[in-house]
Amino acid sequence: MANEINRVEEQARLERVKMRIQASIAELEPEVSGLRSQVTDIRKRFWEDVTLNTSTHEDFEETFYSIKQQEALLSERERSHLKRLQRLNGMKRLLPSPYFGRIDFTEQGTKESEAVYIGVASLTDEEELSFLVYDWRTPIASMYYDFMPGPAHYDTPGGRIDGEMTLKRQYQIRDGELRHVFDTSMTIGDELLQQALGQGADAQMKSIVATIQREQNAIIRDETSRMLIVQGAAGSGKTSAALQRAAYLLYRNRDKLRADQLVLFSPNGMFNSYVAAVLPELGEENMQQTTFQEYLSYWLEGSLALEDPFEQMEFVLTAPQTPDYEARMAGIAYKASERFLHALQQYALWLGKEGMRFVPIRFQDRELISAARMREQFYSYDPNVRLANRVILLRDWLLKELSRWERREREADWVQDEVNYLDPESYDEAYRTVLRKYRREEAVFEFTDQYDGDRRNQGPGEESLFDFADQEEELLREMIVKAHAEPLKREVKRLHFIDFIGLYVQLFEDEGAFSRMTGETEVPASWPEICRQTQEKLNGKQLFYEDATPYLYVKELIEGTRINTEVRHVFVDEGQDYSPFQYAFLKKLFPRARMTVLGDFNQAIFAQATNLQEEASPLVRLYGEEETRLIRLVRSYRSTQEIVSFTKSLLPWGGDIVPFERSGEKPRFLQASSSAARAARMAGDLAALTAEGLGSVAVITKTAAEASEAYGLLLEQGCESLRLITKETLSFEKGIAVIPSYLAKGVEFDAVLVYDASSAVYGRESERKLFYTVCTRAMHKLLLYAVGEWTPFIDGIDRGLQNMVELS
Numbered sequence: 001m002a003n004e005i006n007r008v009e010e011q012a013r014l015e016r017v018k019m020r021i022q023a024s025i026a027e028l029e030p031e032v033s034g035l036r037s038q039v040t041d042i043r044k045r046f047w048e049d050v051t052l053n054t055s056t057h058e059d060f061e062e063t064f065y066s067i068k069q070q071e072a073l074l075s076e077r078e079r080s081h082l083k084r085l086q087r088l089n090g091m092k093r094l095l096p097s098p099y100f101g102r103i104d105f106t107e108q109g110t111k112e113s114e115a116v117y118i119g120v121a122s123l124t125d126e127e128e129l130s131f132l133v134y135d136w137r138t139p140i141a142s143m144y145y146d147f148m149p150g151p152a153h154y155d156t157p158g159g160r161i162d163g164e165m166t167l168k169r170q171y172q173i174r175d176g177e178l179r180h181v182f183d184t185s186m187t188i189g190d191e192l193l194q195q196a197l198g199q200g201a202d203a204q205m206k207s208i209v210a211t212i213q214r215e216q217n218a219i220i221r222d223e224t225s226r227m228l229i230v231q232g233a234a235g236s237g238k239t240s241a242a243l244q245r246a247a248y249l250l251y252r253n254r255d256k257l258r259a260d261q262l263v264l265f266s267p268n269g270m271f272n273s274y275v276a277a278v279l280p281e282l283g284e285e286n287m288q289q290t291t292f293q294e295y296l297s298y299w300l301e302g303s304l305a306l307e308d309p310f311e312q313m314e315f316v317l318t319a320p321q322t323p324d325y326e327a328r329m330a331g332i333a334y335k336a337s338e339r340f341l342h343a344l345q346q347y348a349l350w351l352g353k354e355g356m357r358f359v360p361i362r363f364q365d366r367e368l369i370s371a372a373r374m375r376e377q378f379y380s381y382d383p384n385v386r387l388a389n390r391v392i393l394l395r396d397w398l399l400k401e402l403s404r405w406e407r408r409e410r411e412a413d414w415v416q417d418e419v420n421y422l423d424p425e426s427y428d429e430a431y432r433t434v435l436r437k438y439r440r441e442e443a444v445f446e447f448t449d450q451y452d453g454d455r456r457n458q459g460p461g462e463e464s465l466f467d468f469a470d471q472e473e474e475l476l477r478e479m480i481v482k483a484h485a486e487p488l489k490r491e492v493k494r495l496h497f498i499d500f501i502g503l504y505v506q507l508f509e510d511e512g513a514f515s516r517m518t519g520e521t522e523v524p525a526s527w528p529e530i531c532r533q534t535q536e537k538l539n540g541k542q543l544f545y546e547d548a549t550p551y552l553y554v555k556e557l558i559e560g561t562r563i564n565t566e567v568r569h570v571f572v573d574e575g576q577d578y579s580p581f582q583y584a585f586l587k588k589l590f591p592r593a594r595m596t597v598l599g600d601f602n603q604a605i606f607a608q609a610t611n612l613q614e615e616a617s618p619l620v621r622l623y624g625e626e627e628t629r630l631i632r633l634v635r636s637y638r639s640t641q642e643i644v645s646f647t648k649s650l651l652p653w654g655g656d657i658v659p660f661e662r663s664g665e666k667p668r669f670l671q672a673s674s675s676a677a678r679a680a681r682m683a684g685d686l687a688a689l690t691a692e693g694l695g696s697v698a699v700i701t702k703t704a705a706e707a708s709e710a711y712g713l714l715l716e717q718g719c720e721s722l723r724l725i726t727k728e729t730l731s732f733e734k735g736i737a738v739i740p741s742y743l744a745k746g747v748e749f750d751a752v753l754v755y756d757a758s759s760a761v762y763g764r765e766s767e768r769k770l771f772y773t774v775c776t777r778a779m780h781k782l783l784l785y786a787v788g789e790w791t792p793f794i795d796g797i798d799r800g801l802q803n804m805v806e807l808s
């Protein structure tokens with residue numbers, strides 16, 4: 001009965017709030033459009049309203065201030081417009097679902113209890129005296145996520161507020177209609193979460209503000225750690241928490257933090273599109289999103305062809321039988337290590353004393369400045385000056401040398417030859433330049449004549465005409481040499497006189513040289529082979545993916561120019577797939593940023609993985625224990641209980657994974673006698689799944705080649721609307737996707753069909769985590785197919801879980 005009364009009251013309150021929102025919208029809409037037209041108008045008439053006069057100093061000053069005034073007016077209107085527009089958008093977001101939660105809180109020392117309603121934006125009453133809805137990111141709202149009814153507290157800039165939470169209520173309001181309302185004694189009631197998780201997958205990730213869990217809230221609201229590491233099971237909401245965290249940080253620091261000061265490193269381009277809707281849904285602009293690969297390519301400036309991580313991955317997955325395999329794998333591991341990082345730091349110190357390599361500056365077939373002369377000049381500078389600063393000194397010296405050469409070169413025969421072959425337009429241009437110069441000089445002479453009665457006032461008479469032709473010729477020579485010197489100078493300014501490739505290659509000459517240059521005494525046993533592979537690749541102007549970061553690191557140690565001090569927060573998703581080396585590089589690149597790393601070591605599929613979960617993890621060392629916080633998430637929200645029980649059993653070391661109580665079908669195992677039989681069966685299953693209404697389905701293969709094969713075979717079976725996903729795919733869409741394992745990272749599907757779960761495909765121990773990653777993409781249904789023997793990873797699992805179906 002009590003609930004019914006509540007419902008009536010709640011309904012009435014909802015109506016009041018909606019009316020207030022509608023009134024706000026009605027008020028804001030004309031204001032916004034009025035301001036918008038004012039801004040357009042000011043922009044259009046900007047110069048009409050400015051007094052432009054530069055005749056005298058005073059006029060100039062007046063013009064200057066008039067422009068400044070106009071600018072100030074424009075930016076003030078733009079700011080007001082933006083502010084009101086944001087408010088209007090906030091109201092529009094609130095209208096269909098003004099709030100999702102309520103807590104009643106009595107502050108210690110007071111008698112009155114306040115009902116705190118929580119939604120995706122704040123809303124005040126007409127007098128702006130009290131909040132009808134609190135933004136979920138306000139300090140008081142944090143209690144909703146952190147406490148169940150009973151003693152509760154929250155932090156404010158003025159200190160901690162203690163009190164008693166007497167009620168916790170959840171609402172489901174859709175299209176302005178109150179669908180459900182229930183009280184809960186839990187942190188966040190399972191009922192709402194059940195509903196949220198029971199829905200089908202979307203083409204884009206959704207915000208989870210209404211059901212954020214306590215441990216996720218800790219991630220979202222952390223404002224003190226320099227390094228926040230989140231190790232969480234597959235589907236435990238790491239990416240979700242990261243995105244809500246970005247929205248939280250933008251809200252909390254809205255006067256000093258812009259969205260473009262946040263950078264998210266994602267696993268691939270498609271993932272960017274998958275998560276792109278969350279921040280706008282929360283009323284914030286999207287942060288910068290990139291992939292590490294994109295970042296590397298940008299800094300390499302096309303100087304080398306860079307292998308991408310997926311090519312490396314394909315090699316790791318498909319080439320174990322090749323003779324180069326073991327050495328390459330040892331090389332990948334070593335080049336990802338902190339040892340190698342340290343070796344390169346020592347290398348930079350060594351370069352401060354000897355060993356720098358330069359590219360001679362050549363012109364036509366002549367060497368203008370040899371590498372030896374550059375080296376001599378470089379090492380003549382004070383050795384206490386930083387390497388990067390000595391590079392700048394050398395750059396300036398080279399520019400001067402080139403200017404000197406330019407002056408000398410004007411007399412060279414080839415210059416005269418070019419002058420002779422010049423087209424009439426160039427002559428004409430030179431003539432006009434000399435004439436302009438002559439007139440300028442004349443004006444100066446006339447002016448000085450007033451004071452110098454002795455000077456003869458002469459025009460371009462006989463004598464001066466002779467000068468005139470001479471000067472024209474001189475000018476043409478100057479122009480010609482300048483045109484040739486410009487590209488040389490440009491190269492120097494870009495520091496292309498440093499032989500970066502040579503500097504990296506020389507590290508891989510042999511073990512003795514490496515140890516002399518870096519002080520490193522322990523290298524992998526296959527070092528000679530690693531050296532051969534690295535050199536061969538670089539000589540072909542190509543770079544292995546594992547060499548890209550170390551190469552740029554060396555470059556950075558020498559140039560010291562790439563630092564980005566604007567960025568304040570770096571988010572690394574799928575953080576287990578980055579090497580300690582890459583983290584050190586990120587730290588160096590973004591010296592003023594805090595880092596949030598989210599990952600799952602059980603999904604470490606790249607060879608250069610970093611363990612996030614240990615206290616001794618290299619990540620903890622990066623900023624030190626004091627500044628680092630490690631949060632573990634164990635509850636998995638994505639998959640049904642049955643799927644989690646199965647995927648958990650794939651990890652014999654027992655991953656810390658607790659399924660959320662949501663039941664579904666057991667995983668299905670389907671063995672076929674041939675690829676064709678499997679494709680036929682799969683086609684039938686795909687049709688059935690679509691008919692059941694599952695909107696997003698993935699056929700996940702191990703490699704790209706396997707994906708193409710599956711795609712072809714399924715098409716032959718008459719499957720329609722299949723989408724083959726490759727590393728170039730940039731958008732995530734609903735429907736049926738055929739996708740290689742490593743591109744399915746971070747995303748999820750209603751149903752997953754594992755294309756080939758046979759031992760021939762997932763047979764090596766090193767592929768266990770990949771297999772786990774593939775299976776954990778499924779939300780509601782998981783179907784595994786095999787032609788031949790099953791993968792040994794399922795050997796030990798509880799047979800009761802399986803519905804074995806034999807196919808002939």
Ligand SMILES: Nc1ncnc2c1ncn2[C@@H]1O[C@H](COP(=O)(O)OP(=O)(O)OP(=O)(O)O)[C@@H](O)[C@H]1O
Binds near residue numbers: 240748
């Ligand atoms: N508190 C929550 N409320 C509702 N849904 C949630 C919550 N936390 C996570 N989810 C849902 O669980 C699914 C998995 O979340 P997410 O992709 O963020 O997990 P993840 O830890 O990044 O997974 P993975 O490691 O596999 O990439 C998503 O559908 C997400 O919406």
